[in-house]
Amino acid sequence: MPTNNSHRYSAHEQEIMKKMGLRVRQLREASSLSQEKLAELAHVHRTYISTIERGQQNISLTILIRLADVLGVSLATLFEDT
Numbered sequence: 380m381p382t383n384n385s386h387r388y389s390a391h392e393q394e395i396m397k398k399m400g401l402r403v404r405q406l407r408e409a410s411s412l413s414q415e416k417l418a419e420l421a422h423v424h425r426t427y428i429s430t431i432e433r434g435q436q437n438i439s440l441t442i443l444i445r446l447a448d449v450l451g452v453s454l455a456t457l458f459e460d461t
Contacts, residue, residue: 399434
């Protein structure tokens with residue numbers, strides 16, 4: 380089970396991570412992808428997608444690029460409403 384690293388991040392950082400997680404989930408669901416399929420296509424583990432969507436993961440730029448590519452959106456679109 381992934382550890383909760385929320386103590387490492389400021390409240391502002393945690394809020395952005397949560398919003399990004401919700402955005403990834405919205406885009407994933409709009410693309411009719413399961414967490415498993417998104418993870419497979421982005422070359423990450425399914426639990427990693429889960430921690431992103433729960434706002435518990437500080438996502439690297441390379442993973443953001445992969446997610447945007449798989450979801451067929453720009454990086455800017457990933458950051459909309461975050």
